[in-house]
Amino acid sequence: MNQSGKKSIISDKRLFSLKQLTGKIRLDSFFCQIEEYNEYLFHEAVKAQNDQMALTWLLCERSSGAVASYMSLIADAIKLSATEKELHKLEYPFKTVPAMKIAKLAVSASFQEKYSGIGSLMIDMAIQIAEACNEQYFACRFITVDADIEHNESVMNFYKKNGFLPNEETNNKRRKTISMRRDILFKA
Ligand SMILES: CC(C)(COP(=O)(O)OP(=O)(O)OC[C@H]1O[C@@H](n2cnc3c(N)ncnc32)[C@H](O)[C@@H]1OP(=O)(O)O)[C@@H](O)C(=O)NCCC(=O)NCCS
Numbered sequence: 001m002n003q004s005g006k007k008s009i010i011s012d013k014r015l016f017s018l019k020q021l022t023g024k025i026r027l028d029s030f031f032c033q034i035e036e037y038n039e040y041l042f043h044e045a046v047k048a049q050n051d052q053m054a055l056t057w058l059l060c061e062r063s064s065g066a067v068a069s070y071m072s073l074i075a076d077a078i079k080l081s082a083t084e085k086e087l088h089k090l091e092y093p094f095k096t097v098p099a100m101k102i103a104k105l106a107v108s109a110s111f112q113e114k115y116s117g118i119g120s121l122m123i124d125m126a127i128q129i130a131e132a133c134n135e136q137y138f139a140c141r142f143i144t145v146d147a148d149i150e151h152n153e154s155v156m157n158f159y160k161k162n163g164f165l166p167n168e169e170t171n172n173k174r175r176k177t178i179s180m181r182r183d184i185l186f187k188a
Helices: 009-015 035-050 082-087 109-114 118-136 155-161
Strands: 016-020 055-061 067-079 096-107 142-148 177-183
Touching (some): 009 118, 035 055, 035 067, 055 118, 067 142, 096 118, 118 142, 155 177
Parallel strands (some): 096 142
Antiparallel strands (some): 016 055, 055 067, 067 096
């Protein structure tokens, strides 16, 4: 138990498994306080997957089948400034570098009340997926996310704690999201 009285998910990790979304998996136990994330999972994610626009992964509790968290992943490419390229030791003439984006990430409220670390575990799993791509299929140097500050101003801190940096060029105060990225090869 940590200070908040929650158990760390890491200690019970084996009680969960990561599954790819299919139309057959029951999703109705999932509930996120931000309705947009429920709407997406219940009504848009299967279509987006069939249209090859976003692939969704579910963290399911083995005993009940309940969905504790989900994330949708898409291919991405990001522009880095000269300073950023230097920081990441990227001496290439290309304007963009290959990446994978966490297009959606949400944890179900009932599991969030019980466990700490589910969101971070999902990020670790996204990194493992990117690493598997690097080993076998295609290169992917960064994990990116558009941190949803419209719904939760402090969410950037969650990503910062997980090694993400805000992009240099995203200081516009009217933005609903902040573009952030994490180098999966070197920590900047
Ligand atoms: C954001 C979200 C995925 C985080 O999941 P989680 O399981 O609560 O996160 P973790 O327990 O792994 O948190 C890791 C650290 O980040 C901190 N953190 C988590 N959410 C935070 C938030 N919204 N603001 C600030 N810090 C946060 C935690 O306190 C923890 O800090 P610690 O290591 O010092 O204790 C979850 O709150 C969620 O589903 N939010 C609603 C949907 C959403 O906003 N998704 C992100 C869209 S970009």
